[in-house]
Amino acid sequence: MSDTELPEVEGETQLDEDDRLKPEFVRAVLDAVEDGNDEGARALVEPLHPADIADLFELTPEEDRGTLARAVADLLNGDVFAEMNDYVREQLIQALEPHQVADIASELDTDDAVAIIEDMDADEQRAVLRALDPDDRAAIEEALSYPEESAGRLMQRELIAVPEHWTVGDAIDFLRGHDELTTDFWEIFVVDERHKPVGTCQLSWILRTPRDIALADVMKREQTLIPVDMDQEEVALRFQKYALISAAVVDASGRLVGMVTVDDIVHIIQEEAGEDTLLLSGAGEGDINEPIRFTVRTRLTWLLINLPTAMLAATVVGLFDDRIARFAVLAQLMGIVSGMGGNAGTQTLAVVVRALATNQLTGSNTLRMIVRELRIAASNGTGLGLLVGAGAYLWFGNPGLAIVFALALFINNIVAGLVGVLVPVTLDRFNVDPAVASSVFVTTCTDSMGFFTFLGLAALWGLGG
Structure with missing residues (x-):
């Protein structure tokens, strides 16, 4: 691609209405690099804000990032690395010499320099620290001595x-x-x-x-x-x-x-807000730049943890095999009871985990929170129970089945509301992150109790007997 073929770079034509780099702009930069037109690539990238240059590298396929970095090396300053995704930055840092990393770190405030150096291997970290001037090295070494995700790591020493x-x-x-x-x-x-x-x-x-x-x-x-x-x-x-x-x-x-x-706190709030949501689902960090092997390991571990809960639910169902065999409609409806309970439990769990994370829920108002969620669960359970009970009666013409279906859905909603509060609160009391482990317990309770309540009530009522 020749310079005359490069798209316009004046103004903000590189960005769309949402301030994201346009796909055609990213493609133009990568085409220029692929054609060996480093000067053209630099002409395109130079007007960008450091945060947009960081976005450009994140949008670039992993195998092309090294080539792009060499083409625009003079534009890769400390401000760009400070804005870059952790995984992308780590990949590029590994390709640099220790003195180059030290030069970048010396341009940054202490907190940003620590963010670049803290994830490096111990040997590489020592090499970079040796290349820094004594004052910068002392400040960074002191910061690294503090626990991860603490104020000591987050703070900057440049102040008045x-x-x-x-x-x-x-x-x-x-x-x-x-x-x-x-x-x-x-x-x-x-x-x-x-x-x-x-x-x-x-x-x-x-x-x-x-x-x-x-x-x-x-x-x-x-x-x-x-x-x-x-x-x-x-x-x-x-x-x-x-x-x-x-x-x-x-x-x-x-x-x-x-x-x-x-400005540092804005990043922290964004990270923590997304982190709890992802932990609830067992999706790990949820970063699309995370190496696939790490993502597979995290998700597979979570799925294996959930496997016993599925087996427990299956065991509960197995207790009523004969009754289900004689009255097959029970098999059709029991999944609705457990599924609706799981959905209700997830709603309560999300609210409670957020309240714990933002200090809205403390020891002084836990009881009030439990009562509130039970009232919500009872109201929702009543509405859903009446609705599905009427539907079951109209569809199957069996008043006993309709009543059992409605009662089971109501009871499982109560269970979901209760465990949705008690599980994360209890874990928090034992200093266990409720976002990590709560969903396993809540799912186990709503599935098992949903099956047990519905099939147990059906047995008491004599359905399929």
Whole structure:
């Protein structure tokens, strides 16, 4: 492809109305690379935002990413890698030399540099750390010493901290007189002589306050401090609850060691929201860039865990084989009872897991939540029971079967509502992630109880006897 054949790159013609790269644009870039027209490919990619360049690599087939990376190597800076999908980034990082990874990491804030380095093999990680300058290496090594998905991994160390005895003028002169200071911040932290945060000052306050006013007189003393070992999900909840833009991170002694900013929290909220949904279904991380062998292993493991629950349900059905054989319509209807119960349990489970994740459901309102879900289950069960009971009577003309069908559906809805609350709450009390294991227990209960209730009531009523 010649340069004259390349599509227009001015403006935003590369993106559709939803700000996604157009398929024809992606194809044009890959065609240019395939034809050896690296200059043309760079001309297409250069106007893109770093996040869009990251998207381009994610949309590129895995086997073509290395060739594309070599063609536009000068555009692959730290900002692009920071925006890139973890699996895609790991693949590209493996193709780079340690000093190249170190150069990229040195361009980034500490939190983004840690995100690039933390998933590397131990030997490669040490090689990259050796290639960094001492200050960057010390900061990253300290971050890596904290637990994964903690505030220590999430925080950045590039911040502005000033002593509490300074005036507004002192702070302004300090900010203007030191070129090495970070340029991306919304507030400065005020610390005491032990480097413990005592307040914050927004930039707008500093700009609008006379120079001779003491910072201690204008700073906000009430602040949300984040312990360095706090889980990132809890950090996100604090940002959401208190509408924070940034927050100080403190170590065990209360000293200021970093800050977390809202742009990092947006990613965390997105990750955690999707993670719980995927865990409920056993679909793993649900990332389309995840290697197939990892996806198969995760999903197969979950399916094997669910196999005993299916066998248990089959065992319950086996208890009533003779009755089912004499009255075959029971086999037609029992699947409806268990299936509707499973659907109701899944609805309750999704609500409760979300409530636990967002701290809406705590020990103080668990009983109220149970009563609420039982009322909902009873209402739904009554409506569904009346509907299916009437339908069964009209279809089969058997009043006993209609009553049993309606009662079984009602009871299984109650069971679904109860276990949909109790299972995740109980797991949470034992510090087990309710998103991981709840669905197995709920499915087991609704399937087994659905079959047992329907077939048991049918036996009591004398159906098929």
